[in-house]
Amino acid sequence: xxxxxxxxxxxxxxxxxxxxxxxxxxxxxxxxxxxxxxxxxxxxxxxxxxxxxxxxxxxxxxxxxxxxxxxxxxxxxxxxxxxxxxxxxxxxxxxxxxxxxxxxxxxxxxxxxxxxxxxxxxxxxxxxxxxxxxxxxxxxxxxxxxxxxxxxxxxxxxxxxxxxxxxxxxxxxxxxxxxxxxxxxxxxxxxxxxxxxx
Amino acid sequence: xxxxxxxxxxxxxxxxxxxxxxxxxxxxxxxxxxxxxxxxxxxxxxxxxxxxxxxxxxxxxxxxxxxxxxxxxxxxxxxxxxxxxxxxxxxxxxxxxxxxxxxxxxxxxxxxxxxxxxxxxxxxxxxxxxxxxxxxxxxxxxxxxxxxxxxxxxxxxxxxxxxxxxxxxxxxxxxxxxxxxxxxxxxxxxxxxxxxxxxxxxxxxxxxxxxxxxxxxxxxxxxxxxxxxxxxxxxxxxxxxxxxxxxxxxxxxxxxxxxxxxxxxxxxxxxxxxxxxxxxxxxxxxxxxxxxxxxxxxxxxxxxxxxxxxxxxxxxxxxxxxxxxxxxxxxxxxxxxxxxxxxxxxxxxxxxxxxxxxxxxxxxxxxxxxxxxxxxxxxxxxxxxxxxxxxxxxxxxxxxxxxxxxxxxxxxxxxxxxxxxxxxxxxxxxxxxxxxxxxxxxxxxxxxxxxxxxxxxxxxxxxxxxxxxxxxxxxxxxxxxxxxxxxxxxxxxxxxxxxxxxxxxxxxxxxxxxxxxx
Numbered sequence: 136x137x138x139x140x141x142x143x144x145x146x147x148x149x150x151x152x153x154x155x156x157x158x159x160x161x162x163x164x165x166x167x168x169x170x171x172x173x174x175x176x177x178x179x180x181x182x183x184x185x186x187x188x189x190x191x192x193x194x195x196x197x198x199x200x201x202x203x204x205x206x207x208x209x210x211x212x213x214x215x216x217x218x219x220x221x222x223x224x225x226x227x228x229x230x231x232x233x234x235x236x237x238x239x240x241x242x243x244x245x246x247x248x249x250x251x252x253x254x255x256x257x258x259x260x261x262x263x264x265x266x267x268x269x270x271x272x273x274x275x276x277x278x279x280x281x282x283x284x285x286x287x288x289x290x291x292x293x294x295x296x297x298x299x300x301x302x303x304x305x306x307x308x309x310x311x312x313x314x315x316x317x318x319x320x321x322x323x324x325x326x327x328x329x330x331x332x333x
Numbered sequence: 334x335x336x337x338x339x340x341x342x343x344x345x346x347x348x349x350x351x352x353x354x355x356x357x358x359x360x361x362x363x364x365x366x367x368x369x370x371x372x373x374x375x376x377x378x379x380x381x382x383x384x385x386x387x388x389x390x391x392x393x394x395x396x397x398x399x400x401x402x403x404x405x406x407x408x409x410x411x412x413x414x415x416x417x418x419x420x421x422x423x424x425x426x427x428x429x430x431x432x433x434x435x436x437x438x439x440x441x442x443x444x445x446x447x448x449x450x451x452x453x454x455x456x457x458x459x460x461x462x463x464x465x466x467x468x469x470x471x472x473x474x475x476x477x478x479x480x481x482x483x484x485x486x487x488x489x490x491x492x493x494x495x496x497x498x499x500x501x502x503x504x505x506x507x508x509x510x511x512x513x514x515x516x517x518x519x520x521x522x523x524x525x526x527x528x529x530x531x532x533x534x535x536x537x538x539x540x541x542x543x544x545x546x547x548x549x550x551x552x553x554x555x556x557x558x559x560x561x562x563x564x565x566x567x568x569x570x571x572x573x574x575x576x577x578x579x580x581x582x583x584x585x586x587x588x589x590x591x592x593x594x595x596x597x598x599x600x601x602x603x604x605x606x607x608x609x610x611x612x613x614x615x616x617x618x619x620x621x622x623x624x625x626x627x628x629x630x631x632x633x634x635x636x637x638x639x640x641x642x643x644x645x646x647x648x649x650x651x652x653x654x655x656x657x658x659x660x661x662x663x664x665x666x667x668x669x670x671x672x673x674x675x676x677x678x679x680x681x682x683x684x685x686x687x688x689x690x691x692x693x694x695x696x697x698x699x700x701x702x703x704x705x706x707x708x709x710x711x712x713x714x715x716x717x718x719x720x721x722x723x724x725x726x727x728x729x730x731x732x733x734x735x736x737x738x739x740x741x742x743x744x745x746x747x748x749x750x751x752x753x754x755x756x757x758x759x760x761x762x763x764x765x766x767x768x769x770x771x772x773x774x775x776x777x778x779x780x781x782x783x784x785x786x787x788x789x790x791x792x793x794x795x796x797x798x799x800x801x802x803x804x805x806x807x808x809x810x811x812x813x814x815x816x817x818x819x820x821x822x823x824x825x826x827x828x829x830x831x832x833x834x835x836x837x838x839x840x841x842x843x844x845x846x847x848x849x850x851x
Contacts, residue, residue: 145467172452172453172455173452173453175452176449176450176451176452176453177449177453178449179445179446179448179449179452180445180446180449180450180453182441182445182449183441183442183443183445183446183449184442185445186439186441186442186445187439187442189438189439189441190438190439190442193435193438193439194435195434195435195436196432196433196434196435197434197576198432198567198576198578200518200520200535200565200567201520201522201565203520203521203522203523203529203534203535203565204523204528204529204533204534204550205528205529206525206526206527206528207525207526207742207743207744208676208679209674209675209676209683209744210675210676211675211676211677211678211800211801211802211808211811212675212775212800212801212808212811212812212814212815213801213802213805213806213807213808213809213810213811213812214807214808215807216806216807216810216811217805217806217807217808218807220806220807239810240810243810243813243814243817246814246817247813247817250817250820250821305806306806309806309807309809309810309813310806310809312810312813313803313809313810313812313813316813316816316817320816
């Protein structure tokens with residue numbers, strides 16, 4: 136039934152109801168027996184249930200007011216990778232995403248190794264694949280894909296960790312790369328002071 | 334040392350995209366919009382409707398003319414009022430939409446319940462309660478959201494603040510329509526780059542015809558030109574069932590925030606420009622320079638420049654200054670690609686803001702040392718100030734660095750065509766011009782830019798505000814990546830100044846200079 140029809144019906148019933156206040160006789164032709172009233176009451180209660188359902192499936196639709204007070208928010212470099220690492224737990228079996236993350240970290244690692252060891256990019260890649268570039272077995276295992284050559288207790292601890300081994304190793308790989316860069320910087324600084332002394 | 338002329342050498346090609354501060358200057362708000370009678374009253378003022386019509390409304394060009402809302406009609410009617418009082422002027426509606434809020438959906442459940450139970454237990458009060466509910470539902474569903482006709486006045490405590498100043502914005506909203514607005518919400522469209530420091534930039538109230546409300550808030554001024562010209566208005570009917578959302582355009586108010594005239598600390602740039610040009614002699618070796626003056630010793634001055642005679646005489650450390658005999662041409666090139674808009678953590682100035690600040694200091698310091706300096710940028714819009722010298726040039730640069738739309742604190746919307754910009758830039762650069770490339774070096778493209786300029790024979794110095802942090806693995810990796818990029822550039826003879834977030838620019842330059850001379 137359309138809205139206007141129900142509205143008209145409602146208005147007519149309302150007028151009849153008001154008229155019945157003044158002239159009670161006009162309601163005599165209407166069925167007012169107990170069973171009828173019972174049925175009407177139950178139908179009304181069913182209507183109440185229907186309205187509750189309607190409310191549950193309708194969201195309030197107020198206009199969203201803009202955040203006028205906040206200045207623009209800009210990212211910090213690396214936020215994207217953090218976000219993807221964090222999301223990894225939800226997409227547990229997303230192999231291609233893992234590969235992308237691993238490639239991304241691998242690129243920076245290879246570049247850092249190449250600078251540190253003053254070697255060719257191929258040699259840096261090989262060091263990465265063989266895991267010879269760092270002392271941290273877990274960081275090395277991130278790129279080799281092999282079981283880390285670490286004491287059983289350490290490996291057990293890794294298994295029991297809340298984070299997935301992939302993420303943990305990714306973080307340790309980043310730490311190892313950072314250490315590599317720092318030692319490289321220190322060496323550069325050392326050479327420079329050496330030059331100054333001459 | 335500085336010249337009075339704008340410093341355009343003969344034979345320089347005229348540039349259609351030259352920065353013109355006159356043309357580019359933002360519109361200023363009307364000078365006549367002084368503080369009016371009820372200034373500063375933060376409350377809703379139930380006016381009597383006679384004093385409200387605004388004088389400026391009828392004269393405002395385009396106010397409400399196209400949209401043809403009730404606001405326009407009121408504006409026309411208000412034109413005959415007292416011409417002496419400036420006040421709120423009618424707004425024009427840019428967009429409007431009405432929606433049902435679903436506020437009363439589900440209320441019918443109560444009505445049904447009450448009526449149903451009333452029928453079952455034969456209770457008159459319950460039946461009557463249902464009747465009252467039906468009545469209210471009928472009212473809520475048949476009334477429409479009012480169409481607000483508003484006049485708005487916006488007052489700024491200052492039009493030309495210094496960066497860091499707080500500007501108080503006072504907004505007066507008046508209901509110039511015939512209808513009561515039982516639930517009116519107004520949200521100011523604050524320019525995106527500005528942060529509100531005090532008070533919400535919004536207000537909610539009920540407004541009778543002719544009455545006004547006033548609210549105010551404070552924004553923190555930062556470099557740039559900003560316009561306040563819009564409001565988001567929400568008007569609901571009394572029951573809250575229907576809502577009208579308007580995007581209205583108000584009379585414009587603007588603030589222009591220029592960088593301070595004098596850099597607080599000058600930047601030691603001699604080492605930055607000298608060794609590469611072949612035109613400007615170095616001062617550290619003492620060759621080809623002419624003694625100019627003595628000044629107080631500052632931390633970091635080389636030992637060779639200390640005047641030991643003065644020290645022997647009265648035990649004070651003084652430093653000798655040398656005059657540069659010839660000028661170098663330096664172009665400060667800003668990286669304004671969207672990728673460069675990065676920020677360390679959540680607050681503080683972002684990398685591009687720091688870069689522009691650094692560019693200003695470098696520019697001023699180079700002018701002080703007698704070099705001819707220009708400005709260019711890798712940005713969506715063309716930015717070019719051809720190298721020059723003198724106070725006029727300095728003023729033009731200040732204006733450009735403060736208010737050029739491409740240098741806004743917000744990332745650009747358009748794409749930046751790096752190849753195109755690189756080609757245009759190298760056409761404009763003199764053969765022996767040096768380049769100071771100001772970029773946070775966020776990606777390999779920035780390194781490519783530095784390298785290509787270097788490969789074209791320009792001495793390139795990369796001045797890089799460091800946007801990286803080290804609190805999460807991703808950020809640490811990004812920092813390593815950037816560090817590798819800078820080291821690679823250093824390896825290929827490009828000078829790099831890595832400017833950390835907690836460091837003064839002068840310190841970073843001094844550190845870099847020691848590295849270069851070491």
